[in-house]
Amino acid sequence: MWKVLYPHFLVDSVVELTPERLRTLGIENLLLDVDCTLKRYALQEPEPEVMAWLNLLRDENFKLCLLSNGVGTRIGQFATLVDLPYIAKACKPFPSGCRRAFREYGFEPSKTAIIGDQIFADVMAGRLAGIRTFLATPIAPEEEHWFTRIKRPFEKIVLRSFKLAYPDGIWKER
Numbered sequence: 001m002w003k004v005l006y007p008h009f010l011v012d013s014v015v016e017l018t019p020e021r022l023r024t025l026g027i028e029n030l031l032l033d034v035d036c037t038l039k040r041y042a043l044q045e046p047e048p049e050v051m052a053w054l055n056l057l058r059d060e061n062f063k064l065c066l067l068s069n070g071v072g073t074r075i076g077q078f079a080t081l082v083d084l085p086y087i088a089k090a091c092k093p094f095p096s097g098c099r100r101a102f103r104e105y106g107f108e109p110s111k112t113a114i115i116g117d118q119i120f121a122d123v124m125a126g127r128l129a130g131i132r133t134f135l136a137t138p139i140a141p142e143e144e145h146w147f148t149r150i151k152r153p154f155e156k157i158v159l160r161s162f163k164l165a166y167p168d169g170i171w172k173e174r
């Protein structure tokens with residue numbers, strides 16, 4: 001019952017997804033949440049270490065696509081800044097945005113993962129689309145919209161039960 005809410009992997013930051021780690025998992029494509037995952041909601045730019053990570057993955061031939069519920073103009077500006085394709089208004093937790101990336105960018109689901117900071121958006125969308133999911137600790141969550149912040153206490157409950165079941169932060173089929 002919890003499975004759709006459980007990430008496959010828990011990480012502190014996107015930068016933990018090194019090329020080596022992704023290759024070991026057979027992941028070639030990444031769908032990237034924007035707000036609180038790549039950058040602070042209130043800022044337009046990511047931290048330098050995140051920018052360096054994006055460039056590293058690109059240099060290593062990983063295919064990346066931003067996948068955000070944010071509006072097109074704001075996400076489009078960020079996409080231009082980091083020079084990546086994007087899908088805005090992705091309607092996460094529904095899997096339609098992920099599926100659009102499969103269609104439009106040729107991302108093969110078995111080689112694709114999503115990384116984001118919200119269980120009730122990023123993890124669910126990835127689970128429902130049948131891809132692997134990384135849940136990252138949100139960057140400055142206090143800056144997000146109230147309708148995101150009200151979900152956080154419920155996410156904490158799910159996260160607590162996930163950590164009890166999987167203390168190493170890695171989900172396993174049981």
Ligand SMILES: [Mg+2]
Nearest residue numbers: 033035036117
């Ligand atoms: Mg987010």
